[in-house]
Amino acid sequence: MFPDKGPPPEVQERTAAECRPYRNSGGRVRSPLLTVFGGPRVAQAVSLLCRRLPSLLILGSGKEWDVEDNVPITEPLCLPPSQVLRPPPSVLPFEPLVLPGYPGYCTEYSDLERRLDMQRLGRNNGRYCGETIEIGSVLQRLEAVGSHHKWTIEHLELPGMERLLALSRTPSTVTKRVYVSAGIHGDEPAGPLAVCQLLEEDNWPSSVGIWICPCLNPSGFRLNSRENAQKADLNRDYWHLESDEVARHVAWLEKQPTFDVTLCLHEDWEAQGFYLYELNPDETPSLAEPIINAVAEVCPIDRSSTIEGWPADNGVLRPPFRPEERPGWPEAFYLVLNKCRQSYTLETPSDYPLKTRVQAQVVALRQVLESLAR
């Protein structure tokens, strides 16, 4: 259940002192990225839990331990051992640990894993630099699981070899309709994976019909780029419909019924936490707060007062809906004008572990389905 070794978590309040390198008994020089209290036994236990940490400096019992090489640290470079042993609490990513057999320390394995999931990785640098997905196999998986669970599957053919996938599930008991889109930006992998996870779980309320476009920009995913292969930002093309993908997508949408709620799954490489845009011009009861509360259990929320230049309230952005002032319409504008009067654009923070972001999208979707099924 623990992720393979990947990028290290970023200690947000890292100080120069904490980053001082040290040398271990194998002669390798490292910088501590995470500091916890405990001796070698604790170090080994924690290392099994946190495989993604390349360097874990374990303090306590007068011993420092390098987890990756599994050897003692012999020589903190530049810094006297007394200082290394006593980092101020503010530089620790979490409280000192309590591990079984070490009374006086403080936490359990599950809590440790959760805390690591809730930490920034510190990888994104001017763009998304995190994990990528092989979109062809994700789409194959989506189609296989969709057909196994008897979803209606449509292929929206595009010029060339490309096509878009659309799935729908409309039992006769339906009283509400939800539309979900993902993968319109090729450097935002959490959305397509979240859709995949929900299809595999196959736990849908019988009263809600669902239409899903799990990846609107397959060529962008192959390039790990926001834009498609022709360098168009598809999420600015819903007025003029110039790209093949958006023109085809809109032609398909026109044939679908209207929806009660639409969800567009996105990620933001700069975000401090999860946030969402709500377009709800008729001011029907908002789902924004229930979504934020549900997501907060699994992913940090960006509670800044301004996000992307818009006023924000606890992770909720409600920019004025003036499509005439913005020729580069996002998908949500088209949806609100044509298909649905309540639209959410969900943004997961892509500098956090992918697992955390997928879970945030899954939890948000489940919350919406639950609200509508009541």
Ligand SMILES: [Zn+2]
């Ligand atoms: Zn996006």
